[in-house]
Amino acid sequence: xxxxxxxxxxxxxxxxxxxxxxxxxxxxxxxxxxxxxxxxxxxxxxxxxxxxxxxxxxxxxxxxxxxxxxxxxxxxxxxxxxxxxxxxxxxxxxxxxxxxxxxxxxxxxxxxxxxxxxxxxxxxxxxxxxxxxxxxxxxxxxxxxxxxxxxxxxxxxxxxxxxxxxxxxxxxxxxxxxxxxxxxxxxxxxxxxxxxxxxxx
Ligand SMILES: [Zn+2]
Numbered sequence: 001x002x003x004x005x006x007x008x009x010x011x012x013x014x015x016x017x018x019x020x021x022x023x024x025x026x027x028x029x030x031x032x033x034x035x036x037x038x039x040x041x042x043x044x045x046x047x048x049x050x051x052x053x054x055x056x057x058x059x060x061x062x063x064x065x066x067x068x069x070x071x072x073x074x075x076x077x078x079x080x081x082x083x084x085x086x087x088x089x090x091x092x093x094x095x096x097x098x099x100x101x102x103x104x105x106x107x108x109x110x111x112x113x114x115x116x117x118x119x120x121x122x123x124x125x126x127x128x129x130x131x132x133x134x135x136x137x138x139x140x141x142x143x144x145x146x147x148x149x150x151x152x153x154x155x156x157x158x159x160x161x162x163x164x165x166x167x168x169x170x171x172x173x174x175x176x177x178x179x180x181x182x183x184x185x186x187x188x189x190x191x192x193x194x195x196x197x198x199x200x201x
Pocket of ligand 1: 136194198
């Protein structure tokens with residue numbers, strides 16, 4: 001087993017661990033790396049290298065194709081709404097007596113905004129892809145509007161995001177205002193990076 005085979009085997013192992021254990025999901029970079037190492041693995045495994053490289057490569061390419069399809073599917077059928085409209089609707093609802101009693105906001109790693117609402121007798125999850133603005137700014141602005149710009153949770157949300165950890169903001173109605181708290185994101189904790197936002201790129 002030559003140096004090249006060791007490099008290919010290490011690359012395949014790291015990428016497989018990334019996909020299966022860390023579950024970081026599909027990104028263009030990870031897909032390109034998977035194609036490069038998967039291709040090298042197929043070549044070495046079928047040809048001059050050890051045969052088991054073939055199975056590692058097939059495994060990685062299959063997992064990557066699955067991640068790609070999942071990413072594709074999760075972006076289809078989700079409404080796209082102007083960011084200002086979403087913000088105005090959320091704030092109007094949260095400020096009306098019959099509106100949400102609790103609002104949980106999170107930005108998925110691929111950019112959609114999750115909005116879990118609890119009304120007096122309903123609870124519902126809405127997912128939206130915002131256009132014309134940045135989803136992370138939306139979460140921060142709504143939090144600042146409801147809980148105040150000095151809310152501790154807002155500062156913590158920004159700090160954690162910069163440190164590479166995505167969070168959910170849980171806004172709860174109390175007498176005379178709203179409280180904000182943070183919760184961990186269960187799926188992927190990788191924060192979304194908005195292209196074109198001067199704050200969140
Ligand atoms: Zn932003």
